[in-house]
Amino acid sequence: MVSRIVASSIVVGMIAFNASSEEKPKNTPHSLRKQAILLVAFGTSHPDAIKALDNVLEKTKKRFPGIPVRWAYTSSFIRKKLAKKGQMLDSPTLALAKLLDEGFTQVAVQSLHTIPGIEFDDLKAEVEKFTQGPASFKNIELGSALLSNYENMRRAVEGMLAAVPSERQKNEAIIFMGHGSEHHYADLMYVAFQQVLSRHDSLAFIGTVEGHPTLDDVISECRKVSVGKAWLIPFMSVAGDHAKNDMAGEEPDSWASQLKKAGITPAPVLKGTADNDKIVDIWLDNLSAAMKKMDE
Numbered sequence: 001m002v003s004r005i006v007a008s009s010i011v012v013g014m015i016a017f018n019a020s021s022e023e024k025p026k027n028t029p030h031s032l033r034k035q036a037i038l039l040v041a042f043g044t045s046h047p048d049a050i051k052a053l054d055n056v057l058e059k060t061k062k063r064f065p066g067i068p069v070r071w072a073y074t075s076s077f078i079r080k081k082l083a084k085k086g087q088m089l090d091s092p093t094l095a096l097a098k099l100l101d102e103g104f105t106q107v108a109v110q111s112l113h114t115i116p117g118i119e120f121d122d123l124k125a126e127v128e129k130f131t132q133g134p135a136s137f138k139n140i141e142l143g144s145a146l147l148s149n150y151e152n153m154r155r156a157v158e159g160m161l162a163a164v165p166s167e168r169q170k171n172e173a174i175i176f177m178g179h180g181s182e183h184h185y186a187d188l189m190y191v192a193f194q195q196v197l198s199r200h201d202s203l204a205f206i207g208t209v210e211g212h213p214t215l216d217d218v219i220s221e222c223r224k225v226s227v228g229k230a231w232l233i234p235f236m237s238v239a240g241d242h243a244k245n246d247m248a249g250e251e252p253d254s255w256a257s258q259l260k261k262a263g264i265t266p267a268p269v270l271k272g273t274a275d276n277d278k279i280v281d282i283w284l285d286n287l288s289a290a291m292k293k294m295d296e
């Protein structure tokens, strides 16, 4: 990681040198030369989940060629856990400070959050620290969370339904596991999501681990229509702890166990939304909108 940062700063140095010489590369708009992208996730220490985040990184680089892309993790718990294994990940503030130190003037920050909840608000506050005073960028913009308007919600519903395994029979339910939030307004996004979801598939439901609707709400809906089997799919960026343990785990309070107890056979799918190209496209469109805003 450290060597990657050093390498990218050398590249940036070369670009800056080219800009002042006669041999500057053609077709590179001036504004691109000092731009950077910072991707932000809660973070994960599961190797397969890290691979999903790498998928987002590759897609971002492809969509915005020539612009350096960095990662930051908001969870200090995950960062500490990774640091013990020698993997150093920055917090958003540290990543932004490094970009500032390297002379970047325009930074687009894109979070892989699903809803604009507590973590998104915290990130917004961190980004705002870099908008004024001596330690500020010329432009810094924060892209929206996944569910930030109706159109994104509709696309997210379609993207999630497209990820349901083709083996699913018409009489089998689909249950998406969202995180849920103590942020009261943002938690309502899941209720809205259910409304759009129901219009696409009457046996598709969303429940949350820490908010509303709850799994009990979902089970009671499933009972009304006598569902015998339900596909369980995470509606979170990665299939990390919540998906592996709270959703698909063996413990009696996992969603899989509670469904079994309710007479519904669970079929868990351990794939997060960072692995779902249709969902990643929504985040990248939000990032693109943030980049455009910086050009205004």
Ligand code: CO
Residues within 6 Å of the ligand: 179, 242
């Ligand atoms: Co959690």
